Amino acid sequence: MTTPPTPAPDEPTEPTGPTGPTGPTELSAEDKAEELRRFNTREQxxxxxxxxxxxxxxxxxxGLGALADHWLGTTWLVGVGIVGGMALSLYLIWFRYGTH
Incomplete structure (x- = not known):
């Protein structure tokens, strides 16, 4: 019986991963259901x-615009605050979830 040659240190080897060197193992139905539940929870x-x-x-x-309006005696900072807050919210959502 011959053994396979060992690769040189700079040669790539087969990944062993979390399942070990024998290859991937099949997940049981319970494990698949648990993974699906975790995925759905993350999405929600x-x-x-x-x-x-x-x-x-x-x-x-x-609200910050309303306070500034009250202190400064103006009436337009509420609108600027609402629009600016919406823009920042959209940017944060895009930055956090849109780059995956």
Missing amino acids: DSAWRAVAYMLTGPLIYG
């Missing part, structure tokens, strides 16, 4: 987080 968390960004950006910056 991402969606709710995006909704929270869309609500809080305009609310916070609109």
Whole structure:
């Protein structure tokens, strides 16, 4: 019986990965269901987080605009705050979730 030649140190070898050198193992139905549940949970968390960004950006910056309007005696900073908060929220969502 012959053994396979060992590769030189700079030659690529087969990846062993988490399943070991014998190759990938088949996941059981329970493991597949658990992976699917985790994936769905992550997706739902991402969606709710995006909704929270869309609500809080305009609310916070609109509120800051309202305070600035009250202190400065103007009436247009609320609108600027709401639009700016929406723009920042959209940018944050795009930056966080749109680059995957």
